[in-house]
Amino acid sequence: QKEVEQDPGPLSVPEGAIVSLNCTYSNSAFQYFMWYRQYSRKGPELLMYTYSSGNKEDGRFTAQVDKSSKYISLFIRDSQPSDSATYLCAMRRSGGSYIPTFGRGTSLIVHP
């Protein structure tokens, strides 16, 4: 079993829908949680970053962390065709070499 599990999708939604993307993890030592967006043939772009449990909002994006369930989510409100990309979750411990562990990514398609 991988440390970070993420459904690869694809997830197809109509424009304007609320999108929910999720990851589960097994390592309780993870303290920092990130979401990256990756367009086709491009490098990942850091989208959201949260520490420990709780919510963080940035425009149309909300990141949620539930450490008790080892479950993190990214919500996208009013989704746009330009949001079509692969969304990678990543997480790491608070000590050591700070190397983030990535999920395999979820492919999101927002159709007009």
Next chain:
Amino acid sequence: EAEVAQSPRYKITEKSQAVAFWCDPISGHATLYWYRQILGQGPELLVQFQDESVVDDSQLPKDRFSAERLKGVDSTLKIQPAELGDSAMYLCASSFGGPGQKNTEAFFGQGTRLTVV
């Protein structure tokens, strides 16, 4: 806006040949990572540098892969000889901080897509 620069963007090479990738991190970023991303998978770490020193290369196939960051700034990743299974996207990332510090989130370059034929 500062970016991680990588070159080349695309590389096609024959198996058993040598290939090299170059990365210039964001200015001031002490930590540099090389990741490999197979299509449909998340990035997997190959090597991490803190300045010019290797912090973690436990996942680097050392029989054919090598990485260096001689002056603690730009870095080169080499594969010799290349194998068909090495076809992937090679991503470089950098972060401001390192072990024991804050602001350690990684910013990625555009990657080098390697195809071995």
